[in-house]
Amino acid sequence: MSGGDNGRPAGKGGQAPSRTPHGRRPRNGGWNGNQPKTDAPKRKAVTPRELALNILVKVAESGAYSNIQLNRSLQESGLSRQDAGLATELVYGTISRQATLDHWLSKFVSKGLHKLDKWVHQLLRMSAYQLLFLDRIPTHAAVNEAVAIAKRRGHTGISGMVNGVLRSMDRSRGELVLSAIQEKTPVATIALRHSYPEWLVARWVAAYGAETAEAICAAGNEQPHASIRVNTLLADREERLRQLQDSGLHAEPSAIAPSGIVVSGGGNLADTDSFRQGLWSLQDESSMLVAEVVAPKAGMKVLDCCAAPGGKSSHMAELMDGKGKVWANDLHAHKRELITTQTERLKLRNVEAVVGDAMALSERFAAESMDAVLLDAPCSGFGVIRRKPEIKWTKTEGDISEIAALQRQLLHRVSGLVRPGGTLVYSTCTMEKEENERQIEGFLKEHPEFRLDADWPDAILSNLRDAGVIGDDFDGQLQLLPQHFGSDGFYIARMVKAH
Incomplete structure (x- = not known):
């Protein structure tokens, strides 16, 4: 239940297939996720900024997931694709940068941000984001629309305050730059500069050092690129690559995933004949590595313990040439349909x-009955912050300890299903060592019948070595950071059981 597959709820990352007309790649959700087109007749007039503001307020007040709210709101809005792209950027960008935006806004709101109505606070954040982070948005467009919204929602005093704050910020924008943010400690500087909670930055500095921690934070604020996984049962990657390029898209082979292609300028890739025909799936490049590391063969019996929406299960089935059996398990009955919809589209039997x-x-299953078991475990999800930025602010340090305890129990329970000589793969979409390396270290101490296995596919090892991500000491576990390839942060460990 970690990240990387299109359409996942919290902790499961999606895809963002192309750039918006405003020069920024849209994130997961909205018109560019696995959603219907949004250029149907409008139900009611709504501007992209109004729609974005409504979502921001709802996320702040109720803890709603931004991607789910965005998808739902865009489907109902009737916005054009251009306006839907702007609304998407405003929602994700404002949430991602909110701590930095508040730091700057506090210099211009004399009575204090905490005294503002929530909708006014979110309006100022959203408008400041346009002024300071979206170069292609004209100042007058950002300010005038904010004032108009304030007039419709409030009174003259509020609209005047909004106008004054934003115009003062615009005049001072030369001073409002990230490099100028310098706090008393490296942790505080990184946290404020890149808009993260200090406790999380402190964990990453302790785990990786200040320089790498800052790179993780910076990468988490970037827009995720779109990547597709070719269904190799129907065609090879080179054939699909040529088709995409011939259709006018910018497409190139993934630098890490053997069946992956990175695509830009493709609009809604889920709303294409090729997608509907099962020729590819939308999936993050890091997530694609998991099934490859399981390395299932035709005829094997394979169990995916936490499978929804089915991206890794379907990938393993493809690697098995459609032969053998993959059991795709999930806790929630309503997610079973997500798995079956995906496998039917891909023509997997x-x-x-x-x-x-x-x-x-x-x-349900007999002991030692599986050739391979994949535990794509529930996790903190910090590797997919680009797609779900609100988890910066909703997760706590206590959550990490709680979920690590659950992971430990799951590993213990499912390991008994692996046959002697079989494979156990553990993966998460986070960079937390408590959930990753230390989790596996503890498991191996309790289960000496398992050992780490560095026998990964040659193509993947070659790509990782070329990028400097692994060295000669590679032992069978990998921590991908978001800055390595511009893909999600992911951890993968491959283990084998003694005969």
């Missing part, structure tokens, strides 16, 4: 979607 608690899989 060797995947069975099942519903159940992963803790109880040993009651």
Whole structure:
């Protein structure tokens, strides 16, 4: 249940297939996710900024997931693709940068940000984001629309205050630059400069050092690129690559995933005949590595313990040449349809979607009955912050300890299903060592029948070595950081069970 597959709820990353007309790649959600077109007749007139503001207020007040709210609101709005792209950028950018924006706004709001109505605070954040981070948005457009919204929602006093604050910020924009932010400690500087909670930055500085931690934070504020996974049962990557390029898209082979292609300028790739025909799936490049590391062969019996929406299960089925069996399990019954929809689209006949608690899989399946088991574990999800920026502000340090305890139990329960000589792969979409390296270290101490296995596919190892991500000491576990390839932060460990 970690990130990387299109359409996931919290903790499961999606895709953002192309650039908006405003020069920024849109993030997961909205017109560029696996959603219907949004250029249907409007139900009611709404501007992209009004729609974005409504979502920002709802996320702030109720803790709603931004991608789900955005998808729902855009489907109902009737906005053009251009305006939908702007609304998408405003939602994700404002949430991502909110701490930095508040730092700058506080210099111009004399009575204090905490005294503002929530909608006014969000309006100022959203408008400041346009002024300071979106170069292609004219100042007059950002300010005038903010004032108009303030007049419609409030009174003359509020609109006057909004106008004054934004125009003062615009006059001072030369001073409002990230490099000018210098706090008393490296942790505080990184946190404020890149808009992260200090406790999270402190963990990353302790784990990776200040320079790498800052690079992680900076990468988490970038827009994710679009990547597709070719269904190799129907064609090879080179054939699909030529087709995409011939259609006028900018497409290039993934630098890390053997079946991946990075695409830009493609609009809604989920709304294409090729997608509907099962020729490809939308999936993050890091996520694509997981099935490749499992390396299932035709005829094998494979269990994906936390499978929804089915991206990794379907990828393993493709790698097995459609032969053998993949059981795709998920806790929630309503997610079974996500798995079956995906496997049917891909014309896969060797995947069975099942519903159940992963803790109880040993009651459904016989001990040592699986050739390979994948535990794509529930995790803190910090590797997909670019796609779900609100988790910066909603997760706590206590959440990490709680989820690590759950991961530990899951590993113990499902490991007994692996046959002697079989494979156990553990993956997360986070950079937290408590959930990753230390989790596996503890598991191996408790289960000496397992050992790490560095026998990964040669193509993947070559790509990782060429990029300097792994060295000669590679032992079978990998921590991908978002700055490595511009893909999601991911951890993967491959283990084998003794004969």
